[in-house]
Amino acid sequence: MSRQMVRPGGRSARVQAAVHTAVRELASEVGRDALTVPLVARRAGVTPSTIYRRWGDLQELLSDVAVERLRPDTAPGDHGALYADLAAWAEQFLDEMASPTGRSYIRDALLGDPDGSNAGQCSAYAAEQLGIVLSRAAGRGDDTPDVETVMDRVVAPLMYRILFRPDGLDAPYAHRLVAEVLGRTGP
Amino acid sequence: MSRQMVRPGGRSARVQAAVHTAVRELASEVGRDALTVPLVARRAGVTPSTIYRRWGDLQELLSDVAVERLRPDTAPGDHGALYADLAAWAEQFLDEMASPTGRSYIRDALLGDPDGSNAGQCSAYAAEQLGIVLSRAAGRGDDTPDVETVMDRVVAPLMYRILFRPDGLDAPYAHRLVAEVLGRTGP
DNA sequence: GGCTAAACGCAAACTCATTGCGTTTAGTGC
DNA sequence: GCACTAAACGCAATGAGTTTGCGTTTAGCC
Numbered sequence: 543m544s545r546q547m548v549r550p551g552g553r554s555a556r557v558q559a560a561v562h563t564a565v566r567e568l569a570s571e572v573g574r575d576a577l578t579v580p581l582v583a584r585r586a587g588v589t590p591s592t593i594y595r596r597w598g599d600l601q602e603l604l605s606d607v608a609v610e611r612l613r614p615d616t617a618p619g620d621h622g623a624l625y626a627d628l629a630a631w632a633e634q635f636l637d638e639m640a641s642p643t644g645r646s647y648i649r650d651a652l653l654g655d656p657d658g659s660n661a662g663q664c665s666a667y668a669a670e671q672l673g674i675v676l677s678r679a680a681g682r683g684d685d686t687p688d689v690e691t692v693m694d695r696v697v698a699p700l701m702y703r704i705l706f707r708p709d710g711l712d713a714p715y716a717h718r719l720v721a722e723v724l725g726r727t728g729p
Numbered sequence: 730m731s732r733q734m735v736r737p738g739g740r741s742a743r744v745q746a747a748v749h750t751a752v753r754e755l756a757s758e759v760g761r762d763a764l765t766v767p768l769v770a771r772r773a774g775v776t777p778s779t780i781y782r783r784w785g786d787l788q789e790l791l792s793d794v795a796v797e798r799l800r801p802d803t804a805p806g807d808h809g810a811l812y813a814d815l816a817a818w819a820e821q822f823l824d825e826m827a828s829p830t831g832r833s834y835i836r837d838a839l840l841g842d843p844d845g846s847n848a849g850q851c852s853a854y855a856a857e858q859l860g861i862v863l864s865r866a867a868g869r870g871d872d873t874p875d876v877e878t879v880m881d882r883v884v885a886p887l888m889y890r891i892l893f894r895p896d897g898l899d900a901p902y903a904h905r906l907v908a909e910v911l912g913r914t915g916p
Numbered sequence: 917g918g919c920t921a922a923a924c925g926c927a928a929a930c931t932c933a934t935t936g937c938g939t940t941t942a943g944t945g946c
Numbered sequence: 947g948c949a950c951t952a953a954a955c956g957c958a959a960t961g962a963g964t965t966t967g968c969g970t971t972t973a974g975c976c
Contacts, residue, residue, distance in 0.1 A: 552972070553923075553924075553972065554924090578962080578963070588924080591965080594965070652836060652839070652893075653840065662895070693889070694906070698886040699885040699886075701889050702889060705892075707849060708849070740940085740955080741941090741955090744954080765932070766932075767932065778933095782954080782955080786933085
């Protein structure tokens with residue numbers, strides 16, 4: 543469960559923001575594996591017990607921060623055609639997720655996540671982006687697959703390889719998945 | 730890295746077996762989240778320092794045990810036809826992996842795994858099983874997709890949903906994936 | 917403005933992780 | 947077989963991280 547809906551204003555909000563900022567800063571300074579709760583607490587100007595009470599443990603905190611970082615910050619670009627839109631989106635998705643930091647965020651999001659809501663949020667982000675691309679194509683009069691199909695045929699293979707097979711992942715592979723789900727053999 | 734190739738005989742082997750057994754027993758008794766290195770060490774009749782020196786930390790130990798548990802213990806069944814073989818394999822795969830304990834094992838295998846070799850091993854297990862099924866079908870004269878295609882079209886979507894979308898996962902979905910990769914609309 | 921419960925800080929007590937050192941033992945060569 | 951070497955282990959001390967009780971602050975709400 544995300545810890546956002548607890549006393550959204552005032553001190554609680556300041557503490558949450560300070561802790562999240564501390565996690566991001568320290569992760570880039572000392573590395574993600576060197577993070578500890580007392581370290582984050584000192585940087586955020588809080589006591590460790592505050593973090594333990596609100597987030598439970600370090601993994602749940604990192605999971606919260608990871609989901610925040612995995613949220614797309616821009617709408618998918620419009621390149622005039624469905625194939626171009628999907629190919630560009632898949633390429634960007636791959637770039638962000640397959641990088642070492644991206645993998646760390648995915649692992650963290652999957653980890654401290656007892657009920658699976660954080661992981662589900664990541665999936666919802668991708669589905670939302672794909673929904674924009676596909677409805678735009680439908681507005682152009684194109685015959686489009688539905689979001690579920692693209693999730694199964696493009697997102698899932700990319701994520702599976704990111705997590706289980708770090709090799710053989712490149713832009714051509716992503717393009718091929720897009721071409722296949724659109725029923726083409728090439729762009 | 731798996732810690733199997735260290736002094737395969739005598740005391741070292743006994744310690745390794747005792748520790749692995751202790752992990753499995755305690756995981757089913759007190760739950761996976763309640764496992765600690767000292768707890769496992771006491772059950773196994775060893776000292777915590779032994780575990781720390783050999784496995785590094787709890788996550789790497791759990792990752793080792795998880796990979797061992799995720800290894801298929803039987804060859805995929807022969808049902809006389811490719812669709813039946815693949816459908817049965819996918820259903821069993823789903824049953825084992827989507828259960829709470831299966832999810833825990835997957836998470837553990839992905840986790841304490843700095844170089845990704847344990848996760849890669851899990852993927853290799855699935856590919857190996859699929860290779861048996863597909864080559865058997867080829868021996869019958871069937872026109873079969875290759876292993877990579879089945880990994881992308883069946884295994885990846887199943888695993889993606891197991892990890893990111895715990896809902897909407899059932900045998901009919903697995904059967905549909907198999908039917909689609911075989912170019913059919915049904916069995 | 918006052919009330920209530922959540923959120924926080926402080927500090928003690930506890931568990932876990934780490935490491936040096938001596939002992940046991942598996943593997944190897946004679 | 948017997949000695950030798952280095953890996954593996956046990957023990958114990960040390961340091962770091964985690965948990966919890968209690969008093970204080972404060973956000974949300976009459």
